[in-house]
Amino acid sequence: MADVARKRRPYAARVPMAERREQLLDATLRIIDRDGYDGVSIDAIAKEAGVTRPVVYGAFESLGPLLMALLERQQQRALMQLFGALPQDLGEGKPADLIRQAGPALHQMLLDDPVTWRAILQSATHAPEAVRERVEADREQVRHFVEQLVVGTVGRRADAEVLSHAVIAVLERFGQLVIADPERFTAERLTDAVAALLGRAPRRVT
Known part of the structure; x- marks a missing residue:
């Protein structure tokens, strides 16, 4: 039949x-x-x-609202994880202290939820414009938080806004390396490398 x-x-x-x-x-x-x-x-x-x-x-x-809903969900998860890993206040310390305190927590954060972070750290070039705008807005929120941490660690001796952009770029690239090869790019290795670079805070030229 x-x-x-x-x-x-x-x-x-x-x-x-x-x-x-x-x-x-x-x-x-x-x-x-x-x-x-x-x-x-x-x-x-x-x-x-x-x-x-x-x-x-x-x-x-449509696809746009679906992607926005996904981004909203994943960004909430990611921001909670990120702000939980970053120290809230170091006072007048050294930039290297910030790295040594936050580095292991950030490394573990990536390993605990690699799917979320792979999606966030990869390029959104081909995503709808509204999605790209949201990604950039969330990135700026994190950058502003990092800027306040920079001010807390080096005071006004350096350009905190410029340094915060550099920190975000380093964090994003290191995040990609960790997710791709966590055994090679260990928390200790990355933390030591960045701490060495930031061991001396640059003084602002007047």
Whole structure:
């Protein structure tokens, strides 16, 4: 009988909408982690989640809102982890002290949640403009926090704004190295290298 022999179309069981959205966000994150933003599409998300396109559109009206929801979720997780790893106040200490205190915690933070951090640390060049703007806004929030830490450690002897940009660039690159090869780029190795560079804070030229 043809009706019996015909292969049935996969059917996505009904689940609560909140659970469905989380399922789709998880699927999207796996795609970004594996293929980058270039690999993200409604079709790819549906296939990864084992559902049909209408199921995806039933949870998110388009790819843009889905990516924004994912970014919101992952950035909240990441910022909580990051601010938990960074010291809140060192007083008038040395920049090297900041690195030695924060380095091991940051290293462990990356190893504890590599999927989140790989997605954040890779380029969002091919993501929708709204997503790129959100990534940059969150990056600036972290940079401002780092700037305040720099002021707390070196006072006004150096340009804290410029140094904070340098710190963020170093953290991002080191994060990529750690996730790619954690056994080679250990917390001790990276911490010692950065502490050596920042052992003496530059004095502002007047």
